[in-house]
Amino acid sequence: MSSLPRFTLPLPAADFLRDYWQRKPLLARGCASGLEIPDPDTLAGLALEDGVESRLIMGGQQGQHGETASWTQRHGPFDEDDFRTLPESHWTLLVQSVDYCLTEVSLLLDSFDFLPPWRLEDIMISYAVRGGSVGPHFDQYDVFLIQASGQRRWQLGPACDASTPLQPHDSLRLLADMPVQEEHLLGPGDVLYIPPGVAHWGIAEDDDCVTWSVGFRAPRRADLLARITDECLANMPEALFTDPGRDLPEDAAGLSDTDVDALTAQALGLVTPERARQALMQLLSEPRQSGPDFAGLDFEVDTGHIRAAAPEAVLVRHGSTRLLADAKGLWLNGEHVPLPDDSRSLGTYLASRRLYDAASLNQHAGTAGMELLNEWIEQGFFVSLE
Template identity: 35%
Template sequence: MKKTDKTSQTGKQPLALLGGISAETFLAEYWQKKPLLIRGAIPDFAGLLSPDELAGLACEEDAQARLVSQVKGQWRLRQGPFAEEVFAKLPQKNWTLLVQGVNHHLPSAMALLQQFSFIPHARLDDLMVSYAPSGGGVGPHFDSYDVFLLQGQGSRLWRISEQRDLAIVEDAPLRILQRFDTAQEWVLEAGDMLYLPPHLAHWGIAVGDCMTYSIGFRAPSAQELGSEFLAYLQERCALEGMYADPDLSLQAHPAEISVGMLNRVANMLEPLRWQPEDIAHFLGCYLSEPKPHVVFDVPPTMRPATFAKKLQTHALALDLKTQMLFFRDALFINGEKVDMHEPARPLLISLADRRQIEPQEIKDTELLSLLHDWYQAGYVEFV
């Protein structure tokens, strides 16, 4: 593996998070191409929460948590939420607790994700945090998406393989590789980070108690995109008329579907076409749609005038669970499409990019009404 080259910059801004190379260099040379080991990506990184706090989060109803263990050579998987007494009964080693979507619960987790904004928000999935005592891990496996593995407290041994054989163990509750050939391995300490492209076999093993922060990115399959796009079209396409054949002629075979019928139905379905903008609007709604378990907390009712006055002295930020994207003059927030108008467009784009706008007086009544509606729905909140 090639280490980061801090001297290869040609006027591009180096990023400490990427070991001194620029985001442009990372995207061109590493993204979806090859792994990258970054020592001291976030120096003195102590993590965002303790093992006990992670366990407490795993007990919450709206948290996606898993417990992975290996007992007598057999892998076991338990889905959360968990009762507190579950953790008191765990052995001293060879298990892992994983909690997805920590960025939905901790502002510091969302702030960590913002450091990876050189990757479009539309590609970001979530921050998963794992805790494991000595020997813990989820076995040799591969992911279908890109991931940055940032080490929190403790140490973890990472092994990667260049193998093309990705056959998995049958009937296992996890996608464990049948065979793993180690090509390289490193021990990551607090603040070190490893980037892995999709389908690269890897295996992480806790060296003593450790916590790992996994920044994952979405990679939907073509089948999933196709199915969701067709469903999107179905909701928005209304075809008129009914099948009719006043020129029907006698057929030699009554069981045969005639060419005439094919042509008539083809003409009826002719409006089922789409433009690139239709795909963009589908992606905006689909990629910003909250996952099924996500529920927004609705604040107490605030009158529009009170909201406008408070906006003059308080910053307004997206709720941790909110996803906002845009395409040209179309804005997408939590699966909903909104048409942006001038002069609201720059401010809404800034809110989508930075997830926050500073205190200010907004005189655009339409924009004020929109922000107020979002506030009442729990999509945005005052800082």
């Protein structure tokens, strides 16, 4: 029987967020299912496509005298000859944002409703043969590592930061040394959560090792500030600093603390909660990949598979469609779409999940809302399953 990808926390969500989220790793045995699609051939096919971010990483094998083979990384798109000439072991193919390309993969993200939707980034999927790995490293964001097929041995190390020594490599940020503190062998359905900064190293144990990596959006603080600033300055009327009723100068030769406070307060006064929310909603609803270099909406959706696994569903959100709802409507891939009063709840419903049934759509969407929805279906943001 067909099934959709799914993950279930092995403990109450509140306990996970309190005790594990961004604190320590969690091993969850047998907590994921429905991971049969894509198979390695489909993954390799995606790596041939222009605009799909893919990599081949090789290395890590031990020589006769204990030395480790150097690591190499190549970026796609690849061609079929690239795969024909690969060695028998110690290589990994990684394809980023597979959920954008294969909508059925994106349905796994509904299992992470214990976090706000803007926190989700994408799903990377890797295929490795025996010994395949990307080396010892750490990420700056949270990741759930989900074993789909084969086995992968994960070694976990200490917490790392910008001062942690790295190997001398042009493109791979590999740790110079990784003391092993934990080791886990993952099989199909097993899941390992890794917080930001925790060192880890996964090595394929066989030639059928497929691993899904659910990554989370963690915007750089500088990017948040820049976006908020840009929004506050857009269409801002000219306004000069004012200081009526000021006292005699405290500092005859420089800038006093009082003046610093006044200048700063008037500058920061341009940042209002409404403008900040506007800027953040736009930023956080933008897809990771978009524009002419990524034709995400061109990838066909396997509606037959989804219908068989979820017969009550009549509509699915395309994997490359990113949604956030606000009080006035819906943010769709970085653009705000106002909704009429009788369809305001449609935005909340659409943004809260990726599969939709007929009764709920009729309940939340008025006549104008259904017209908008039909436009979005024509544009490829949603796909009808009927």
